[in-house]
Amino acid sequence: xxxxxxxxxxxxxxxxxxxxxxxxxxxxxxxxxxxxxxxxxxxxxxxxxxxxxxxxxxxxxxxxxxxxxxxxxxxxxxxxxxxxxxxxxxxxxxxxxxxxxxxxxxxxxxxxxxxxxxxxxxxxxxxxxxxxxxxxxxxxxxxxxxxxxxxxxxxxxxxxxxxxxxxxxxxxxxxxxxxxxxxxxxxxxxxxxxxxxxxxxxxxxxxxxxxxxxxxxxxxxxxxxxxxxxxxxxxxxxxxxxxxxxxxxxxxxxxxxxxxxxxxxxxxxxxxxxxxxxxxxxxxxxxxxxxxxxxxxxxxxxxxxxxxxxxxxxxxxxxxxxxxxxxxxxxxxxxxxxxxxxxxxxxxxxxxxxxxxxxxxxxxxxxxxxxxxxxxxxxxxxxxxxxxxxxxxxxxxxxxxxxxxxxxxxxxxxxxxxxxxxxxxxxxxxxxxxxxxxxxxxxxxxxxxxxxxxxxxxxxxxxxxxxxxxxxxxxxxxxxxxxxx
RNA sequence: GGCCCGGUGGUCAAGUGGUCAAGACACCGCCCUUUCACGGCGGUAACACGGGUUCAAAUCCCGUCCGGGUCACCA
Numbered sequence: 001x002x003x004x005x006x007x008x009x010x011x012x013x014x015x016x017x018x019x020x021x022x023x024x025x026x027x028x029x030x031x032x033x034x035x036x037x038x039x040x041x042x043x044x045x046x047x048x049x050x051x052x053x054x055x056x057x058x059x060x061x062x063x064x065x066x067x068x069x070x071x072x073x074x075x076x077x078x079x080x081x082x083x084x085x086x087x088x089x090x091x092x093x094x095x096x097x098x099x100x101x102x103x104x105x106x107x108x109x110x111x112x113x114x115x116x117x118x119x120x121x122x123x124x125x126x127x128x129x130x131x132x133x134x135x136x137x138x139x140x141x142x143x144x145x146x147x148x149x150x151x152x153x154x155x156x157x158x159x160x161x162x163x164x165x166x167x168x169x170x171x172x173x174x175x176x177x178x179x180x181x182x183x184x185x186x187x188x189x190x191x192x193x194x195x196x197x198x199x200x201x202x203x204x205x206x207x208x209x210x211x212x213x214x215x216x217x218x219x220x221x222x223x224x225x226x227x228x229x230x231x232x233x234x235x236x237x238x239x240x241x242x243x244x245x246x247x248x249x250x251x252x253x254x255x256x257x258x259x260x261x262x263x264x265x266x267x268x269x270x271x272x273x274x275x276x277x278x279x280x281x282x283x284x285x286x287x288x289x290x291x292x293x294x295x296x297x298x299x300x301x302x303x304x305x306x307x308x309x310x311x312x313x314x315x316x317x318x319x320x321x322x323x324x325x326x327x328x329x330x331x332x333x334x335x336x337x338x339x340x341x342x343x344x345x346x347x348x349x350x351x352x353x354x355x356x357x358x359x360x361x362x363x364x365x366x367x368x369x370x371x372x373x374x375x376x377x378x379x380x381x382x383x384x385x386x387x388x389x390x391x392x393x394x395x396x397x398x399x400x401x402x403x404x405x406x407x408x409x410x411x412x413x414x415x416x417x418x419x420x421x422x423x424x425x426x427x428x429x430x431x432x433x434x435x436x437x438x439x440x441x442x443x444x445x446x447x448x449x450x451x452x453x454x455x456x457x458x459x460x461x462x463x464x465x466x467x468x469x470x471x472x473x474x475x476x477x478x479x480x481x482x483x484x485x
Numbered sequence: 486g487g488c489c490c491g492g493u494g495g496u497c498a499a500g501u502g503g504u505c506a507a508g509a510c511a512c513c514g515c516c517c518u519u520u521c522a523c524g525g526c527g528g529u530a531a532c533a534c535g536g537g538u539u540c541a542a543a544u545c546c547c548g549u550c551c552g553g554g555u556c557a558c559c560a
Contacts, residue, residue: 013560045560113558120557127556151558169490178488178556186558193560217489217555238490241553245496251552279497282509286498290508309498312553316496319510329523365522375521395519428519443519455521 006038008208009201010064010071013045014056018063018263020315021212021242021254024280028239029210030069031281031303041204042074044085047190063263066273068296081204086196093191096199096229097152097184105228106184107133108150110143127180128153152185154225162220166236168308169213174220182221194218198225201234210237213312237305240284241312254315266320270368275323283313293326325367333359343372347380357466361458375457379466382475383452387482390448395440403483405437406445410476419469425461449479 008029012022033040042064044057061076073079083089100106109132119129133155135143143150157176165171184195191199201209209222216238226233243251244258260266266276278294285307287294294302328336336359344355362372377383390402397405412431416423432442447460450472456463464472 011560015560047560109558116558149558172489174488180556183558188558190558192558197560212554213490214554220489240491243553249495253553283497288499290499292509311491313498314496316510319497322510325523364524392520432519438519440519447520451520453520457521459519459521461519 004205004207006033006036006208007041007204007206008033008038008210009041009043009204009206010069011043011045011197011200012060014060016056016059018059019254019261020263020266020276020280021261023063023067023263023276024242024283025210025212025239026064026069027067027277027281027299028237028285028303028308029208030071031299032208032210032237032305033072034300035303038207039072040070041079041081041206042071042084043200043204044075045193045196046085046087047090047193047196059264066267067263067277068273069277086200089196089200090190092203093196093199094185094189097191097195100154100184100228101152103228104155106152106154107135107181108140108144109133109153109181109183110135110148110150130181133181149187151183151187153181153183154228156181156221156224162223164219164223164233164236166216166219166238167208167305168238168240169216169310172216172219174217176220179221179224194221195225198222202226202229202231206234208235208237210239213238213240237308240309242280242283243312243314245314251312251314258315259317261315270370271320271324272327272369275320275327278327279320279323283315284309293323293330321367328363328366328369331363333363336363340369340372343369344376346373347377351380354466357462361462361466365457378451378453378456379463382478385448385452385482387485389454390445390479390483392440392444395444396438397441397444399483401441402445403480405435405442406449406476406480406483408435409442409446410473410480413464413476414473416469419465419472421461421465424464428461445479445483446476449476 010026010029012018012026030040032038042060044060046057057075064071071077073081073084075082075084078084097106101108109128111128111131115131116128120127132150132153156179160176161173162176162179163171163173182194183192185191200206219236219238223233242254244254244261245251246258254261260269263276267273274295277296277299278292281294281299281303282292285303286309287302287307288304291298291302331339333356337355340358340362341355344353344358358376362375366372366375387399391398409428409431412427413424416427428442428446429439431437432439435442443460447456447463448454450460450463450467452475458466467475
């Protein structure tokens with residue numbers, strides 16, 4: 001037996017929008033190829049001119065690139081099975097349809113759209129009635145001479161069953177009577193999606209056809225086409241759908257009303273590409289050892305088709321958020337700072353700020369980078385606050401002892417020769433020891449005065465350190481003022 | 486409606502005839518702690534239902550119910 005090199009393909013339409021469902025399909029196609037040492041092909045299906053969107057192809061390239069899904073062949077990188085843009089393959093399809101006509105496996109249908117419309121209304125035939133299937137040679141030539149537009153349909157078997165095997169769903173059998181004589185070539189001479197797909201996949205040597213399970217019920221038609229040509233049938237891998245949870249608890253195909261569904265939108269919401277990929281890889285697939293965190297490389301090494309689930313999965317933003325946190329925590333401080341920089345700038349603008357210390361207080365408590373501005377804006381400007389936030393039961397602070405302890409801390413801090421983290425730390429801790437106070441009784445009022453808010457990233461020491469001597473003392477003075485008023 | 490597919494905690498899921506039915510997210514509690522987090526420990530919570538087959542069923546068979554998909558000269 002000859003082992004053929006595995007080849008998968010991702011064949012998106014350029015709509016300018018990359019749904020996470022499509023992204024996951026691309027991911028699995030990529031992983032199936034790579035886990036088998038195969039090639040992953042990108043093919044653009046742009047035959048629908050009406051839906052053409054400027055720049056939409058770039059969205060596909062950009063998304064795949066930032067997601068880390070790299071194609072071996074495609075319009076931009078070439079390959080020996082080109083062209084990889086369907087509109088450039090236009091001429092290829094008709095000869096195949098003609099071949100089927102010549103072999104008696106397909107026929108020209110001259111029925112008008114109006115007639116077809118009526119048929120579907122009457123529902124007597126459940127669709128097309130195969131009116132043109134057995135026209136005589138003379139009738140056909142007559143109509144051709146009259147210039148009546150026609151489509152080319154495939155002759156489906158009138159009886160019997162068609163069985164195909166899917167790598168995920170197993171054997172599936174359908175009565176041939178369910179199958180209509182599908183259109184191969186439209187009246188405008190363009191191939192239908194299904195027909196073009198089969199021709200392209202075969203001529204590009206695709207071994208594994210990977211797609212969403214919404215195609216499961218049209219797969220017998222694909223199969224019959226491969227059989228009509230006498231071509232080897234590829235391995236079908238149908239993927240379970242990604243669902244969204246509705247307000248009433250029901251589920252339906254993931255769409256906008258469930259939240260962001262586009263890759264770009266998720267990125268804008270603050271999710272990291274690595275986190276999105278990691279999450280959707282596990283949405284419908286499970287590794288042998290239940291590992292959760294996967295780099296793309298690890299996915300390539302561990303992916304296997306048998307691990308793909310059959311049942312639809314609900315997209316869970318909470319879990320995605322958790323993955324995001326994990327990736328943020330795992331970054332080096334340098335990388336964190338680099339990726340956080342745009343958000344720092346959002347708060348501080350052009351001000352000269354030493355950002356190196358922010359990672360220390362943010363990295364362990366951040367879910368998304370987009371949360372940064374909200375968390376650190378008190379550094380840029382002291383917020384308005386009520387003095388009762390100086391009261392904290394657990395730290396044993398109240399409006400009586402807060403002014404006293406804050407005053408003492410202020411004086412001690414003011415006297416510090418060096419304004420460093422360690423110096424501040426020792427200063428305040430020593431004060432607590434000497435005064436026989438809980439650490440919190442000293443720290444709480446200092447932190448509140450320095451930050452102007454109850455909840456802050458980092459503690460009093462970190463905040464004073466970042467704020468610097470001048471600004472810190474200014475804020476503590478303000479706090480004292482407030483407490484005395 | 487016909488056909489196809491699916492149905493293990495709120496969510497993702499392991500499981501393939503014998504387990505006290507894993508694990509993760511979320512949730513709750515405790516600990517740690519200068520707030521919030523992080524971290525650590527613990528907890529609530531599931532085999533849709535009804536029949537079979539079998540010594541034994543989440544696992545196999547049938548039916549019911551529920552959910553989803555699909556029935557284009559769209560992709």
